Amino acid sequence: MTQTRLGPLLSTAVRQQRHQRGLSQCELAEMAGVSQSAVARIEGGDRTPSIAVLEALLAAMDVQLTIGVEPLDAHLDARIDDLAARPIVERIDELGLDRLLDRLTEFPQVITGSTAALLQGAPVPVEALEIAVRWQDSKRFTRWLEAAYGQRWNAAWGEFGGVWLEPEEQGEHPWSTRYGEIRATMCDELPETIEVRHAGPIYRVVPVTELELTEPRAGDLLRRYRARQLAGRAAGPDGR
Structure with missing residues (x-):
């Protein structure tokens, strides 16, 4: 099957259902009658499963796929609208950012990505604390x-663990920790920051204007949010 935008959605659905049941990839593969490597490729997004394989995987976990039709990315727009209606402090508490940041004192770092956008008032989805860390501090980061x-994200397995803990390549690296999930971008020098305050704590964040230029994921979300704001103003108070 040709890879489509559904591939990442399906891989996430399978992985989340498996994690919720505490199953390993090998256990799920045996229950569904497929190979462990097939499960790994599907969860890693390297392969879009056939309908038969997808149904076998989901049925093994006592769930099934439902199909619906909606405007493109309507789910993302709905989530942005929901987040826009919620106080920033509430979202900070929900994500446990202060709890995690209070423990990140072993090495210098700054907040970047969607997390930095959130702290500057943008209602963008945030799944993990995103930070920038210098390569020269990688040893201290690894000790922390x-x-x-x-546990570092293993793209081949589609789950955390099974690879070297220390960052070795350029780009963003996700880790799970006892305090929450972290996505760290390794860099030669920390980017310039500004300070923002919410209910007491002060956060060092990369400015929104810089995020749009250097962070593709956060930049796309920020532009989408701004476009929705403009569309809402053009529609007027009665939505027309």
């Missing part, structure tokens, strides 16, 4: 991860 029972 070890103490925090960290």
Whole structure:
């Protein structure tokens, strides 16, 4: 089957259902009658499953796929609208950002990505604390991860664990820790920041204008939010 935009959605659905049941990829593969490598490729987004394989995987977990039709990315727009109606402090508490940041004192870092956009008032989805860390601090970062029972994302397996803990390549690296999930971008020098305050704590964040230029995911979300704002103003108070 040709890879489509549904691929990442299906891989996420399978992975989340498996995690909720505490199953390993090998256990799910055996229950569904497929190979472990097939489950790994599907969850990693390298392969879009056939309908038969997808149904077998979901049926093994006592769930089934439902099909619906909606305008493109309507779910994302709805989520942005929902987040816009909620106080920033509430979202900070929900994500546990302060709890995690209070423990990140072993090495210098700054907040970037969607997390920085959130702290500057943008109602964008945030799944993990996003930070920038210098390469020269990678050893200190790794020691902190070890103490925090960290596991690095394994793209081949589609789950955390099974790879070296220390960052070795350019780009963003996700880790799970006992305090929450972290996505760290390794860099030569930390980017310039501004300070923002919410209910007491002060956060060092990369400015929104810089995020739009340097962070593709956060930049796309920020532009989408701004476009929705403009569309809402053009429609008027009665939505027309």
